[in-house]
Amino acid sequence: MNRTFECTVYDPNQYVGLEIIRDRANKTIFIYQSYVSRILKLFNIENSTSAKAPAEPNYFLQKQENNPAGEVPYRQAVSMLKFLAIVSRPDIMFLVAQVSRFLDSPFKEHWTAVKKIFKYLKGMSDCGICYSGANLEPQTYSNADYATDVDTRKSISEYTAIMAGGAVSWSWKQQKCVSRSRAKAEYVSASDAAQEAQWLRTFLKELEVFEGLLLSLWITGQPYK
Known part of the structure; x- marks a missing residue:
């Protein structure tokens, strides 16, 4: 477009309702x-x-x-x-x-x-997510609330994927099965988190960026790689 039209290219400041603030000096995106x-x-x-x-x-x-x-x-x-x-x-x-x-x-x-x-x-209206160039290794944290729903006795699966210092994916949902122990609830939640981590890995590979990075999955504080 620059070869055909006279135009000026700026950094993006808004995308699908998101306000984007880029600090090139500190290498951060908020x-x-x-x-x-x-x-x-x-x-x-x-x-x-x-x-x-x-x-x-x-x-x-x-x-x-x-x-x-x-x-x-x-x-x-x-x-x-x-x-x-x-x-x-x-x-x-x-x-x-x-x-x-x-x-x-x-x-x-x-x-x-x-x-x-x-x-x-x-x-907390001005809160958001800040990304930086440090710690690009994706890390996914998994947790489960055992039998939290007293109406169904179903547990809750939770996970958050962190990359470049900020959350890139997160989920909180009721498990489809009734877990008979806290350990089983944790494994069900970890399975969901592992699937998300694998998707993130595939996505980054398709973008041809950050190839070879090690994915980490933390289950209630314990790392699995």
């Missing part, structure tokens, strides 16, 4: 979503008190029988939060996955949990 501010304004959260965490420790939503949420924009809110969690906010992924389970029949506790996530985002 990505975040200003989309957060629009969500807070849409749901009248911008003037609310912010929260330090999206939920209390060991908090897990359950099915309810009383106090339905009523006419609230639950599905719309959860859909927007899910977009954030998938694209650039792994810190809210675990709770967004929980509130997503009650799209058809939300109750007040579920709607309260959604608003708590909004309040957390209000205080």
